[in-house]
């Protein structure tokens with residue numbers, strides 16, 4: 001599954017991270033498709049776990065910074081992603097036979113739904129925030145780089 005322009009929420013750094021997230025998932029999917037869990041798979045899983053943590057933390061920092069009002073519910077939703085990643089890790093650790101593509105598919109479906117229903121709300125709020133604080137386009141980029 002590749003990131004698609006329809007998943008764009010309009011906040012540059014978050015969109016960039018979402019794209020990277022899809023890349024990492026694709027690498028893991030390709031690695032798991034080879035059938036055996038190798039060192040390569042281990043690296044792909046570690047990348048997924050690390051990137052999930054980094055991305056969610058950055059998104060939550062961003063929400064705090066713009067005083068996004070629905071941050072607590074959004075954080076609860078993020079916990080759902082962490083649980084899904086843990087689920088994958090546990091299945092891999094037990095070495096059980098499982099349909100890897102199903103697990104990756106569940107994760108991808110979750111992320112796409114989350115982006116399109118929750119993350120997308122950040123754009124509208126962020127645009128209003130920039131207007132209220134008289135931020136210009138160039139300031140906009142600076143802020144995003146500093147906070148994420």
Ligand SMILES: [Fe+2]
Nearest residue numbers: 059114118119
């Ligand atoms: Fe999110």
